[in-house]
Amino acid sequence: MALSRIWSAFIIIAILVAGIKAVTSADGKTVFMQMVTGKTGDTIKLKTADSSSANAAYLARLDSAQLLTEGEQKTIRYQNNQLLTFKNQSADGIVETCQTAVTLCLRLIGFMALFMGLMSIAERAGGIRFLSRIIGPFFSRIFPDIPKGHPSMGHMTMNFSANLLGLDNAATPFGIKAMESLQELNPNKSVASNAQIMFLCLHASGLTLIPVSIIALRSAAKAANPMDIFIPCMIATFVATIAAMFIVSFKQKINIFQPVILGWIGGLSAIIAALVVYIKSLDTDAVQLFSGNLSSGLILFIFIAIVLGxxxxxxxxxxxFVEGAKGGFETAVRIIPYLVGMLVAISLLRTSGSFDMLING
Structure with a gap:
């Protein structure tokens, strides 16, 4: 019910703001078209003016640069010696957003099918139960409502492992499967259980030892040193995870100072400290090689371990594998309506100018 009200509020606020903008703002004449059929990068005309109304210094700057940019607004010299001021649309409208949501899910289907297929092999071979026994002493204390040996333990372990390696696409199917397993134990299907809340918070904090995806994005963006995020990312996500665990444990009245929990936290802290010391001793190329080989090698190790098992x-x-992959396909398709609904609501807020009004006042 809460999500329904939030979603409805997003849509109502966006349309009301757009209506006000259409009446009062210079760029409001096309706001409804922007919200429905607009695309990121579309030109939004703000105003035209005769060049004779501008001072000589401004015109000299414009002639030199050809395009003057002031914040989001851009000005060029237009036909008949006119000055055209415009801006580019910063978000897709409803139509493009719906297509984007479906495209995202289609791209996810391959990963979902692959990893859910592997999970199916692991479940039949007893690998999930094996992982549950290893991680059980720790998880049984921060997830006290989950029965010993429940498959959700293994699913959560795989999700956290993928996050640790910075493999976001691999973590997604494991996370969805973990939530489905936890929902089976949830006595009130319309309200998130304590275990689901704890898992969501730990997952969202995103403890990452090897931020492969971020490094790849920075490298593609031609950052001067794509690897300089390595240590800050480890430290920031570790602190966020510990904070999430403490806050949720306090709320759920879980004793976080149990020896087993402190032992796991201490062990993880030691691993992170050792990685920081080792990485500090490497140059940029060596760090990139180390992170890539370690994350990829561990994924391949998981593959061969599951198959051999x-x-x-x-x-x-x-x-x-095929049976599990079918489930991955079905799961990816099932999330399309939820993704479309949320992305469309956010798109309306962005294209209506609601976010700009909130940020700029």
């Missing part, structure tokens, strides 16, 4: 248990590995 399935063969050892004498299960039909490929059949198990």
């Amino acid at each position: 399935g063969l050892y248990k004498k299960i039909d590995v490929f059949d198990a």
Whole structure:
């Protein structure tokens, strides 16, 4: 119900703001078109003026630069010696946003099918139960409502492991599967359980030892040193995760100072400290090579461990993979309506100018 009200409020506020903007603002004449059919980068005409109304210094700057930019507004010399002031649309309208939402889910289907297929092999081979036994002493204390050996333990472990390696696309299917498993234990299906809240907060804090995705994005953007985010990212996500654990534990009345919990936190702290010391000793190229090989190597290790485990248990590995992959496809399709709804509401807020009004006053 709360989400329904928030979603409705987003839409109502966006349309009301757009209506006010259409009446009072220079760029409001096309605001409704921007909200529905507009695309990121579209030109929004603000005003035209005769060049004779501008001072000589301004015209000299304009002639020199060809395009003057002041914040979001841009000015060029137009036909018949006119000055055209415009800005570019910063977000897609409803139509493009719907297509984007579906495209995102289609791109996700491949990853979902692959990793859910592997999860199916691991489940049949007993790998999830094995992971649950390893992580069980820790998880049983911060997730006291989850029965011992429940599959959700393994799913959450795989999700956290993928996040640790900075593999966002791999973490997504594991996270969805973990939430589905936790929902099976939830007595009130319309309200998130304590275990789901704890998992969501720990997942959102995003503890990352190897920020592969961020490094790749910085490299693609031609950052001077794409690797300089490595240590700050580790420290920031570690602090965020510990803070999330403490806050949620306090709210849920979980004793965070149990020896097992402190032992796991201490062990993880030692690993991060060791990584920081080692990475500080490497040059930029060596750090990039180390992070790429470690994350990719661990993923391949998980692949071969699951397949070998399935063969050892004498299960039909490929059949198990296909069955799990089908579930991944279905899950990716099921999230399309939710994604479309939320992205459209956010798009309306952005294209209506509601965000600008909130930020700029």
